[in-house]
Amino acid sequence: AAFQANALTPLLALVALLLGLFAVLVTPREEEPQINVTMANVMIAFPGASSADVQNMVARPAEQVLSQIAGIEHTYSVARPGMAVLTVQFKVGVARTEALVRLYDVLNANQDWLPAGLGALPPIVKPMGxxxxxxxxxxxxxxxxxxxxxxxxxxxxxxxxxxxxxxxxxxxxxxxxxRAVHVWLEPDRLRERGVDLLGLKASLGAANLAMPSGAVVDTAGDAGRMLSVESGEFLGSAEEVGSLVVGVHQGKPVYLREVARVEAGAxxxxxxxxxxxxxxxxxxxxxxxxxxxxxxxxxxxxxxxxxxxxxxxxxxxxxxxxxxxVEATVTRDYGETAAEKANKLIQKLAFATGSVILLVGLALGRREAVIVGAAVILTLTATLFASWAWGFTLNRVSLFALIFSIGILVDDAIVVVENIHRLGNDLAQRAPGLQQLVAVDVLHHHNGVV
CATH class of the missing domain: 3.30.70.1320 (Multidrug efflux transporter AcrB pore domain like)
Incomplete structure (x- = not known):
């Protein structure tokens, strides 16, 4: 009774309403809820190995290692020439950070699961969510x-x-x-100039390299400066690749363009x-x-x-x-579809709330409809603000849940108001002075039944 008579009650109701409207405007909108379904691809390169070798020597042992991780839903692998791709899916609800920490912890603790010198490269983890x-x-x-x-x-x-x-x-x-630079070797010219493939490959690899070579102290100015020195540079065009020296024949350098066709292309x-x-x-x-x-x-x-x-x-x-x-056509717009569906469900939510208020008004009267409507609207707005404050989004699942909860929310309130309406009318005819105690009596009786 003190709360109903307090002058702050209408102000609190107005604040709850405004906070709910604010939350509707600023809450991020998506089609699907932000459910933690963490997945990760673990890629292990095994250069030069066939699919069968990758499967037997890398993929199967890796599956056994990854199966040690707690909270995994399933693990499966794909073996292809030179590469094993293992997909690890965690159970729904496992936080992304926690899942990745578990994955890296198992990989680091089992770095010796492959024989030394096998030739497989360290695993690369690509998280997905x-x-x-x-x-x-x-x-x-x-x-x-x-x-x-x-x-x-x-x-x-x-x-x-x-x-x-x-x-x-x-x-x-x-x-x-x-983009790539294609080198089409010509065997006849290679044989004429005495250039072998392994030497040519090593020359290409050594030329396409830049690395630090030291530092030089510059003392010309008032304050000394240290300048880093780098040697070599990366190849940037087909002309630079064609100008590489890949051998010596009869005392003359042999350029790559003399023994191969060098072209830049796709x-x-x-x-x-x-x-x-x-x-x-x-x-x-x-x-x-x-x-x-x-x-x-x-x-x-x-x-x-x-x-x-x-x-x-x-x-x-x-x-x-x-x-x-060049035409730029939008072939997928997740934001547009998310906004359309969220707005449609918000309209359905407003329609459901209005229908409840209208039915209560027709059945019990305007005063009862106002009470039920205020309770439903303020509860929904407070819920929307709380969901925004806790970092949730407006999506199909959350809005469907709010629409569904309207029936549960108003069911109890309608029963209470209906009893107040019925007992209040009966008591008004018998003892008008006791009518104000009806609401307290009915609420006490209803809560005891619940």
Whole structure:
């Protein structure tokens, strides 16, 4: 009774309402909840080994080592020539940091699980989680049928620009073959000049190297300075590769271009990306070479805001970084779909709350409807603010849970209000002076039953 009569009660209710509205505006929105489903790929290189050797000598022993980790759901491996890829999936709910600490701890404690001198390289761990799902996919293609290699050069420049957008984590290009310098050896010329393959390979490796060679103290100025000295440099073009000396024949140097054809070009593609315009386009049905840029967000960032910022940045780079003859089509927008679904569920939540208030008003009266409506709305707004304060997001699961909880929330309140309404009317007819005690009596009786 003291709380109901207190002048601060309406103010507290208003504060709870405003905090809930604030939480709806600022809480990050996503399609799926932030569930800890930590996975990691452990890649172990075994150069020169066949798939069978990789499986028997690396993959199977590695599975036995990784099975020691606590909290693992399953472990499986893929063996291919020169590489073993083991996927470790932890149980749902295991924190990402804790899972990775366990993984690294087991790998470091079992560094001797392979025979010394086998030739396998140290394992490389690539963690994966819910935040590795791209929030935006941008496909670059050209109506002029530009190759994937040409589009990849545009994408590499665009990557650097998109990484500067706040909230982005990784920006990667799929479908680009990569650049390389191809050396096509000519056996006849190698034999004529007495150059062997092993020596040629060693010459290439030694030339493509830069390393520190010491330091020099400069005492010319008032304050002494130490200058680092490096020797060698990395090869930067096909011309530099062709000018390498790979041997000596009859007292003259033998250049690589004399025994091989050196060309700069694209690597052999590992993945292909093709783009087909929709029915409304002029080139509907045609297939164009393309590359796709995928953007992921940092944990806790709003997917809607990150996707919008990246799209705005892409639009600002048209006709500058992105040439006029290259199209940038958004093929995946996780932020747009997340915002659409979250807004739709918020509308359903408001509709469900309004329906409850309307039904109570029709059945019991306006005063009872106001009481139930205030209780439901303030409870929901306080819950939304608490979820934002604890770092949760607005997603399909959380909003469905709120909609479902409305029935549970109002069920008890309706029973209480209905009893107050019924007993209050009966008591008003018998003893008008005792009507104010009805609510306390009914609440006490109802809580005792519960």
């Amino acid at each position: 819910i935040d590795d799902v791209p929030v935006l996919g941008i496909t670059l293609w050209s109506r002029d049928m530009l190759s994937a290699s040409d589009l990849e050069r545009v994408a590499s420049t665009l990557e650097a620009e998109l990484k500067s957008v706040a909230g982005t984590r990784e920006v990667q290009t799929t479908g680009g073959p990569g 690597q052999l593609p590992q993945r292909y990306v093709w783009f087909t315009p929709g029915p409304a386009a002029q080139q509907a049905g045609q297939v164009f070479p393309a590359v796709t840029i995928s953007v992921t967000k940092k944990p806790g960032e709003n997917a809607v805001d990150v996707a919008r910022a990246v799209r705005a940045r892409v639009e600002a780079l048209r006709n500058t970084v992105i040439p006029a003859n």
